Amino acid sequence: MTTSMVSSNPLKLRRFGVTPAFVFTLVLLTLGCTIGIFNMVMSTGHLVDGVMETRNIDTIYGLLAVFVTAIILSNLFFYLRLRLLDSVAERFGLALRTEALQAAVRSAVRADIVSGLTVLQDITSVQRFISGGSIASALDIIGGVVCLAFVFYLDTGFGWITSGNILLTLVVAWLIRRAANRKNKDAAADPAMISAEMSGQLLHPDLVRGLGQLPATLVRWHRRYDAALTATQAFDARVSALMELQGLLFSVCSVLIFVHGLLLIIAGTGTIGLMIAAFMMSNHAMGAFGVILGQWEVWQQGTSAWQRLRNLIRDEGAPQLRPIDHDAQIGLVIENVTFWPEGRAKPIIHKLSMTLPPGCVVVIQGRNGVGKSTLLRLVLGLLPPTEGRILLDRQDTHYCDRAEFGMRIGYLPQDIQLFEADIMTNIGRGPNPSPEHVVAAARAAGAHTMIGRLPLGYQTPAGQSAGLSSGEQRLVGLARALYGSPRLLVLDEPEVGLDGNARNALRNGVERARADGGIVLIVSHEAETWLDIADLKLKLEAGGTWSLDPTRPEPAAEQSKEPHLAQPR
Numbered sequence: 001m002t003t004s005m006v007s008s009n010p011l012k013l014r015r016f017g018v019t020p021a022f023v024f025t026l027v028l029l030t031l032g033c034t035i036g037i038f039n040m041v042m043s044t045g046h047l048v049d050g051v052m053e054t055r056n057i058d059t060i061y062g063l064l065a066v067f068v069t070a071i072i073l074s075n076l077f078f079y080l081r082l083r084l085l086d087s088v089a090e091r092f093g094l095a096l097r098t099e100a101l102q103a104a105v106r107s108a109v110r111a112d113i114v115s116g117l118t119v120l121q122d123i124t125s126v127q128r129f130i131s132g133g134s135i136a137s138a139l140d141i142i143g144g145v146v147c148l149a150f151v152f153y154l155d156t157g158f159g160w161i162t163s164g165n166i167l168l169t170l171v172v173a174w175l176i177r178r179a180a181n182r183k184n185k186d187a188a189a190d191p192a193m194i195s196a197e198m199s200g201q202l203l204h205p206d207l208v209r210g211l212g213q214l215p216a217t218l219v220r221w222h223r224r225y226d227a228a229l230t231a232t233q234a235f236d237a238r239v240s241a242l243m244e245l246q247g248l249l250f251s252v253c254s255v256l257i258f259v260h261g262l263l264l265i266i267a268g269t270g271t272i273g274l275m276i277a278a279f280m281m282s283n284h285a286m287g288a289f290g291v292i293l294g295q296w297e298v299w300q301q302g303t304s305a306w307q308r309l310r311n312l313i314r315d316e317g318a319p320q321l322r323p324i325d326h327d328a329q330i331g332l333v334i335e336n337v338t339f340w341p342e343g344r345a346k347p348i349i350h351k352l353s354m355t356l357p358p359g360c361v362v363v364i365q366g367r368n369g370v371g372k373s374t375l376l377r378l379v380l381g382l383l384p385p386t387e388g389r390i391l392l393d394r395q396d397t398h399y400c401d402r403a404e405f406g407m408r409i410g411y412l413p414q415d416i417q418l419f420e421a422d423i424m425t426n427i428g429r430g431p432n433p434s435p436e437h438v439v440a441a442a443r444a445a446g447a448h449t450m451i452g453r454l455p456l457g458y459q460t461p462a463g464q465s466a467g468l469s470s471g472e473q474r475l476v477g478l479a480r481a482l483y484g485s486p487r488l489l490v491l492d493e494p495e496v497g498l499d500g501n502a503r504n505a506l507r508n509g510v511e512r513a514r515a516d517g518g519i520v521l522i523v524s525h526e527a528e529t530w531l532d533i534a535d536l537k538l539k540l541e542a543g544g545t546w547s548l549d550p551t552r553p554e555p556a557a558e559q560s561k562e563p564h565l566a567q568p569r
């Protein structure tokens with residue numbers, strides 16, 4: 001489900017400085033390189049013939065000067081061209097790194113596809129593609145064609161020999177491409193992927209070893225890995241053989257140019273200068289086409305990475321901001337919200353409406369898989385509702401500035417997901433948190449004493465590999481949710497894995513958040529334990545139906561301060 005389209009093609013080349021003037025400059029520099037070579041070849045031919053007749057040593061020095069000048073000019077043009085391409089690669093990385101990662105996160109939230117790492121690899125592949133010689137080699141084909149035309153001009157025999165070699169080079173390139181396509185079709189046969197899968201399994205060593213699955217896992221991995229390795233080695237051997245064949249064809253062609261040149265000299269229609277010029281030009285033309293063989297893989301990786309990035313950014317465009325609705329009420333307003341993913345016979349949430357003023361606590365219950373966590377994700381604005389809207393203090397929770405909105409909410413997801421950083425950074429949600437606020441949040445969550453017992457205290461690493469117990473991780477996660485007195489606190493099964501003390505601390509934390517004017521949503525399979533704190537009980541049923549009830553008899557308070565109870569239609 002696309003939230004909004006940025007544009008049909010978000011990777012417009014102009015964004016990275018590739019304007020018509022830029023392309024024109026690249027082509028001019030390429031022709032400049034070729035003209036340098038032309039100059040060298042022509043001078044060599046003429047001068048060699050001249051020296052043969054005059055035997056003048058000065059002519060040789062002249063020849064040397066022309067050679068050196070032509071080489072310097074050619075290399076200068078080559079260098080300028082590479083610098084221009086480097087600048088595009090650099091701009092590409094700078095422009096896309098943040099945007100592509102944000103799109104990857106949105107895609108992961110929406111479809112549970114974690115593509116962050118692939119995105120960074122894709123950006124590097126495209127940068128390598130732009131600056132690593134692939135585009136320069138493609139441009140050199142222009143020079144190659146000009147050289148080929150000149151070889152024909154020198155003598156059609158030289159031209160046909162060179163053309164034959166170029167044709168065979170293209171056939172070899174096509175054979176390599178066909179072999180690579182066949183290999184890529186079976187992505188499961190990639191040894192690197194198989195090893196990555198194995199590493200994934202080793203992230204759960206207790207399960208693999210505890211359930212006695214290690215021997216069977218290893219056998220399965222060995223079998224698949226060996227098969228994949230054999231396929232890859234066969235492919236590499238085929239590519240090497242084809243490259244060798246190409247080298248052989250190149251040598252044969254060079255010999256043929258010499259033989260043809262000698263025949264022309266013997267027939268009196270050619271000179272040594274002509275032969276040398278044809279030889280140099282032919283080599284240059286063949287070389288320009290031959291280079292594509294070596295660049296093939298980079299080219300293929302670069303273009304596929306480019307397409308993946310383009311699709312990702314196009315499909316996962318940032319939601320457009322919606323203005324504050326000044327007519328809406330302060331607090332959390334859920335207005336006629338339906339969530340009905342494609343392919344499902346019934347909605348997960350159907351026309352849910354409620355208005356919760358500041359300081360309201362709602363406990364949400366329902367059987368497994370009914371849509372409780374999905375409702376929380378909708379409220380947090382992580383998923384766009386299929387219909388309806390959700391506002392927190394008059395601001396739409398999906399179509400908003402996430403950095404600003406994130407500071408107003410606290411979220412404890414079902415699986416805690418602590419970041420690879422110390423406890424201080426985790427609770428404070430960033431690299432430079434306010435230590436007082438971090439400690440206040442830890443105290444509110446009942447985590448402060450537990451953290452104090454750890455050898456490094458707040459500097460203790462808290463990531464996956466850090467070894468905190470799951471209860472300790474939950475407390476840190478809860479402290480993170482309470483950091484900064486959030487306006488909206490969302491807790492998904494918070495009591496799971498907590499002992500009696502920690503549960504009491506959790507209840508105190510919720511009371512504190514409420515006293516600070518926060519709205520609290522708690523998903524719980526133990527709803528009755530929250531009824532004394534909660535104001536409302538929302539029950540979700542299969543097919544998106546729901547009921548919302550007060551947990552106590554409605555007090556005769558001012559109506560405007562009370563939550564508005566809508567009922568399903």
Ligand SMILES: Nc1ncnc2c1ncn2[C@@H]1O[C@H](COP(=O)(O)OP(=O)(O)OP(=O)(O)O)[C@@H](O)[C@H]1O
Binds near residue numbers: 111368371372375
């Ligand atoms: N973005 C989505 N697209 C399609 N289906 C989704 C999406 N998000 C959630 N679902 C589906 O909605 C259903 C409800 O999932 P959810 O995790 O909200 O249930 P739950 O009530 O929290 O369950 P539990 O109590 O077991 O945690 C599941 O079948 C899930 O696959």
